[in-house]
Amino acid sequence: MYTKEKMTQLEEKVNEFETKTKATLSKHPERHETFFTGSGDEINRLYSPVDIQDVDYMNDIGLPGQFPYTRGVQPTMYRGRLWTMRMYAGFATAEESNQRYKFLVEQGSSGLSVAFDLPTQIGYDSDHPLSEGEVGKVGVAIDSLADMEVLFDGIPLDKVSTSMTINAPASVLLAMYIAVAEKQGVSSDKLRGTIQNDILKEYIARGTYIFPTEPSMRLITNIFEYCSKDVPLWNTISISGYHIREAGSTAAQEVGFTLADGIAYVDAAIAAGLDVDTFAPRLSFFFNAHNDLLEEVAKYRAARRLWAKIMKERFGAKSSKSMALKFHTQTGGSTLTAQQPENNIVRVAIQTLAAVLGGTQSLHTNSKDEALALPTEDSVRVALRTQQIVGYESGVTNTIDPLAGSYYIEAKTNQIEEDAMAYIKKIDDLGGAPKAIDKGYIQQEIMDAAYNYQKEVETGERIVVGMNKFQIEEEAPKGLLRVDPAVGERQKQKIVDLKAKREQAKVDETLVALKAACEGTENVMPFILDAVRAYATLGEICGVMREVFGEYQQSVIL
Amino acid sequence: MDRPIRVLVAKPGLDGHDRGAKVIARALRDAGMEVIYTGLRQTPEQIVNAAIQEDVDCVAISILSGAHNTLLPKVVALLKQENAEDILVVGGGVIPDEDIPFLKESGISEVFTPGTPTEVTINYIREHVK
Numbered sequence: 001m002y003t004k005e006k007m008t009q010l011e012e013k014v015n016e017f018e019t020k021t022k023a024t025l026s027k028h029p030e031r032h033e034t035f036f037t038g039s040g041d042e043i044n045r046l047y048s049p050v051d052i053q054d055v056d057y058m059n060d061i062g063l064p065g066q067f068p069y070t071r072g073v074q075p076t077m078y079r080g081r082l083w084t085m086r087m088y089a090g091f092a093t094a095e096e097s098n099q100r101y102k103f104l105v106e107q108g109s110s111g112l113s114v115a116f117d118l119p120t121q122i123g124y125d126s127d128h129p130l131s132e133g134e135v136g137k138v139g140v141a142i143d144s145l146a147d148m149e150v151l152f153d154g155i156p157l158d159k160v161s162t163s164m165t166i167n168a169p170a171s172v173l174l175a176m177y178i179a180v181a182e183k184q185g186v187s188s189d190k191l192r193g194t195i196q197n198d199i200l201k202e203y204i205a206r207g208t209y210i211f212p213t214e215p216s217m218r219l220i221t222n223i224f225e226y227c228s229k230d231v232p233l234w235n236t237i238s239i240s241g242y243h244i245r246e247a248g249s250t251a252a253q254e255v256g257f258t259l260a261d262g263i264a265y266v267d268a269a270i271a272a273g274l275d276v277d278t279f280a281p282r283l284s285f286f287f288n289a290h291n292d293l294l295e296e297v298a299k300y301r302a303a304r305r306l307w308a309k310i311m312k313e314r315f316g317a318k319s320s321k322s323m324a325l326k327f328h329t330q331t332g333g334s335t336l337t338a339q340q341p342e343n344n345i346v347r348v349a350i351q352t353l354a355a356v357l358g359g360t361q362s363l364h365t366n367s368k369d370e371a372l373a374l375p376t377e378d379s380v381r382v383a384l385r386t387q388q389i390v391g392y393e394s395g396v397t398n399t400i401d402p403l404a405g406s407y408y409i410e411a412k413t414n415q416i417e418e419d420a421m422a423y424i425k426k427i428d429d430l431g432g433a434p435k436a437i438d439k440g441y442i443q444q445e446i447m448d449a450a451y452n453y454q455k456e457v458e459t460g461e462r463i464v465v466g467m468n469k470f471q472i473e474e475e476a477p478k479g480l481l482r483v484d485p486a487v488g489e490r491q492k493q494k495i496v497d498l499k500a501k502r503e504q505a506k507v508d509e510t511l512v513a514l515k516a517a518c519e520g521t522e523n524v525m526p527f528i529l530d531a532v533r534a535y536a537t538l539g540e541i542c543g544v545m546r547e548v549f550g551e552y553q554q555s556v557i558l
Numbered sequence: 559m560d561r562p563i564r565v566l567v568a569k570p571g572l573d574g575h576d577r578g579a580k581v582i583a584r585a586l587r588d589a590g591m592e593v594i595y596t597g598l599r600q601t602p603e604q605i606v607n608a609a610i611q612e613d614v615d616c617v618a619i620s621i622l623s624g625a626h627n628t629l630l631p632k633v634v635a636l637l638k639q640e641n642a643e644d645i646l647v648v649g650g651g652v653i654p655d656e657d658i659p660f661l662k663e664s665g666i667s668e669v670f671t672p673g674t675p676t677e678v679t680i681n682y683i684r685e686h687v688k
Contacts, residue, residue, distance in 0.1 A: 118572035118623055122599075130601065133628025134572050207574015207598050247577050334577070338672040371672050373624075373654055447580055454581050458675050467673045476655035483624065556597040558583050 002049055011050050021045065038292030039250035040452065041415070047407035055410055060305070064400045066320075068308040070301050070413070071401040072359040073324040078397035083355075084362035085387045086163060088330065090115035090140035091374055092487045094150035097140040101155060103377060107384055111193075112155070113163040113364060115139030116173070121208040123169045123542030126491035136487035138374070139165075143495055144537045148176040149183065158186040162193035163238070163328070163362075168210035170197040171219050171525060172541050175532040178231065194235035194284055194328070197223060200261040201240045203437045203552065205247040205446065210542060213434045215549035219524065220265060221272040224279040226525035235284040237265060238328060241303075244442075245288035246334045248450020251299045252416045254288060256423025257433075257442055259307055263424070264433040266315055276315050280322035284361075289351035290332045296351070297403055298412035300327070300358030306417050329355035330364040336371040340466035341477060344368040345382060352390045357403055363387055373480040443557040495537065502535040510534045511544050518548040563591045563687055564614040568605045569598050570633065573623035578650060582618060585676035586683070602632040609637065609645055615687040616646040618679070619666075626653050627660060634665035644688050650674070 002010065035043045044051075055061065062068055065075035074080060087109050090097045101112050116139040119131035125143045126135045135141050142148055152162075157180065166173045174195050178188050199216040202209040209216070220237065227236045241249075241258035249257065262283065269279050287303065289296055307325040311317040331351035336344045345368050355363050365383040367375030375383070391397055403409045423445075430436040437443070456462035463469045510531040517527040531541050567583040569576055576598060587593045594612050596605060609617050617637075619630060630649050637643055649661060650670035658669045667686060670679050 122572055124572075130572065130599070133625030134623055137624035138573070202574070205574075207576065208572075246575075248581075372652065447584075450577055451581055451584050454585070454676065458677065464673075468675075480654055480656075485627075554597050556595055558580060558587075558593075558595055 002053065007050065007053055010048065014046070014048050014050050018045070037251070037295040038290050039252065039295060040449075040456075041250070041252075041295075047411050049407060051407055051411040052414070055414070060414075061404060061410070067312065067323055068305040069324050070305045071404055073304070073326055073361070077359060077400045078356070078391075079400070082391045082397060083360050084111045084161065085109055085384060085391075086111040086113045086328070086362045086364055087380060087384055088113040088115050088165065088364045089380070090117075091138075091481070092136040092140065092483050093490060094140055094142065094147040098151055098153055098155075100377075101151075104380075104384070105155070105160070107381060108388065109384060111161040111163065111362065114151070114165065116164070116166055117141045118208065120173075120538060121166060121168070123172075123210050123538060123546070125495055125537050125539030126488060127495050128539060132488070135491050136483050141487065141491045142173065142176070142538060143491060144498055144535050145176050145179050145532050146494070146498055146535060148173075148180050152177075152180050156186070157181045157184055158190045164193065165196050167196050167199055167202050167206075167208055168216065169538060169542050170195040171223055171528050172532065172538055174223065174231075174234075175525065175529040178529060179532050188231045189233070191231055192233045194238050195223070196240060196286070197237040198240045198261065198286075200264060200433050200437060201243050201258070203554070204244060204257065204442050206240075206243040209552045209554075211545065211549040212552045213438070215518075215545075216552075217264075217268045217434070218272075221269045221274065222523045222525050224269050224282070225272070225274060225523055227282065228274070228278045234282065235326075236279065236282045238284050238286045239265065240286040242286050242288045242330055244446060245290065245332065247446050248334075248453055249446045250449050251290070251292075251295055252419035253423060253445060253449065255299060255303045255306065255416060256420035256427075257446075258285065258287070259303065259310065259420065260424050260427040260433045260436070262307065263310065263314070266311075267432065270315070276311075276317050277319040277322050280311060280315070280317055281319060285325055285327040287327050287329050287360075288332050289329050289355045291335055291347055291350055293350055293354045293357070294403075294409060295412060295416075296354035297358045298409050299416050300355075300360070301401075301404075301409070301413045302416035302420060303327070304359070305413070306420055326361045328362045328364070329358075329360040331355070331366045333366055333370060336366060336368070337464060337467045338371040339471065339474065341368045341372065343466050344371070345386065348383060349386050349390070352386050353394070353396065356390055356396055359401060369477065369480060372477055374483070376479060376481045438555070440555055440557040447557060498535060498537070506534040507531070507536045507540070511536055511540060514541065515544045515548060518545055563616065563683065564612065565591050565593050565616045565618055565683065566605070566609045566612060566614040567593060567595045568600055568608070568617055568619045568633075569596060569621070570600050570602060570605060570619060570629040571621055571623045571625045572599055573621065574598055575622040576620070578622070579620035582620065582650065582676060582679060586618070586680060589680045591683070602629055602636055605633055606636040606640060606642070610640055610642055614645060616648065616683050618683070619647065619649045621649065621651040621653070624652070626651065627657055630661055630666050631664035638665075646683065646687050648679070648683065650679070
């Protein structure tokens with residue numbers, strides 16, 4: 001763009017400007033001595049062509065829908081269609097959650113996103129002693145295919161796409177979904193949706209693991225293989241930075257650690273004999289949206305470019321679909337305050353803009369009351385309307401990647417990519433993500449960042465409006481959603497009824513077959529499907545796998 | 559007191575959100591206390607055993623799953639059963655204000671909700687351990 005001579009002239013001008021400006025600071029000081037991004041990276045007073053003089057437009061930025069996908073994964077982006085407005089929901093029993101899904105679809109949600117309760121996520125039935133007090137609390141309780149049939153009652157599975165936040169027992173819940181579709185007369189090749197299925201970030205940050213690393217990675221590659229043949233439209237994994245960021249990481253760590261996890265999954269699948277281009281197009285990602293709008297936009301762009309290069313150069317992918325990083329976004333739960341909860345609506349609006357300007361494929365917006373409890377229908381409506389206002393009124397959707405070419409955005413994109421790559425390099429040196437997790441490296445890095453953040457908030461270096469500045473006396477908020485405490489008892493009774501009704505011999509037979517498959521090297525998915533169809537419970541199926549695989553032991557990192 | 563205050567930071571229930579537990583553990587440690595962190599998914603029985611074995615002065619429970627009304631009173635009841643009711647029990651996490659009176663009646667000395675500076679918790683523990 002600039003000749004060498006012109007760039008040198010410009011550099012001189014910029015330096016002159018900086019010198020002059022600094023000279024005035026003793027009289028007119030800036031608000032801070034140094035300025036930082038939301039992630040704590042130092043940020044310059046001004047960015048200019050000097051900061052991006054090494055950028056080669058076609059190689060580094062390029063065109064939308066083309067390598068390296070910096071500007072987005074589709075050639076028309078939101079001019080074609082808006083992102084999928086996908087609200088994460090689920091609580092109490094399948095009956096109540098089914099009502100919430102129907103409400104969301106009526107309100108214009110374009111895809112479902114299922115939140116499961118913790119016992120379901122950890123493979124325990126509602127009548128397990130560890131499930132006490134947890135049934136139906138943070139999501140819906142699913143114990144068997146019978147619950148899943150109720151959950152999707154009246155929702156045509158060939159029409160909606162469904163995302164399920166399920167990891168350790170992802171194979172079982174996917175099997176239940178396939179079985180419900182069968183009953184609706186929908187074949188599995190028509191099913192669209194996503195399972196999270198990302199165990200590594202459970203070990204790092206989210207905590208709903210069951211099995212040790214090795215059998216967990218096998219289950220994941222079994223799913224990749226099974227779906228590439230039988231459920232070809234399904235996104236088999238959602239490699240998640242969201243929870244890494246919630247746990248306190250920086251933006252660059254979010255990208256670095258997430259892509260390092262992605263590399264581990266690709267490695268595992270290739271080691272299991274799969275061809276990269278058969279499964280890589282179905283990999284998807286999941287990122288957070290925090291308040292520093294410009295840093296976040298740069299983060300998504302950097303993640304896309306870096307993943308495209310990794311797939312092409314490191315794994316030799318040939319298909320462009322293997323290189324294009326598709327991602328879901330959720331606004332940052334940890335950015336919400338319990339104080340003056342209305343302010344959270346504004347935070348979520350900024351984060352929505354960040355995700356959209358960053359080219360997300362789907363988005364969940366948090367509700368204002370989520371620092372206090374699960375959201376009510378009213379607050380969920382506002383959160384969904386926030387997406388619709390950005391989508392239909394703000395105008396940012398009318399042209400592709402509108403912030404590209406901003407000196408700051410491009411410089412920041414470069415920097416996040418570079419920092420993320422340095423983390424990946426470090427993790428490679430430690431032997432890959434699973435080993436780096438065993439050694440506690442990733443957890444330690446995140447914890448350090450989280451603790452720094454907390455200290456900055458407490459010293460007032462970092463302002464959180466309504467929490468450490470601009471506080472008011474407030475009354476306790478009213479009208480929060482409460483999950484009926486009787487849910488646990490109702491779920492337990494359902495299990496009793498189910499066990500009386502189902503054909504026990506069939507259950508036993510399928511569980512014995514599943515156990516043998518787990519002990520061998522076959523793909524376990526068909527065996528899980530048989531057990532699910534026989535109405536074996538989630539706890540029974542996971543119990544068999546626990547027997548064969550054992551359980552993961554967390555290393556406690558402070 | 560001639561020895562440092564000993565605190566067990568505990569995560570009962572099934573939720574894996576341990577950012578708060580870890581931050582508070584570090585802050586207590588930086589404030590000169592001896593801190594033991596249980597890790598995830600501890601039953602009330604495991605927490606009470608650890609508290610007695612480690613001879614702690616305070617159990618600080620972090621919970622974000624919504625199961626607080628079930629699990630926190632259980633910890634207090636089990637401590638009493640073991641004649642260890644002199645151990646101070648405090649709680650923190652996503653806990654609605656309207657649940658706090660019940661938790662206090664059940665023997666939770668104080669409940670810290672989102673946004674509480676770590677210093678408030680540190681001072682509270684310093685002033686209230688017996």
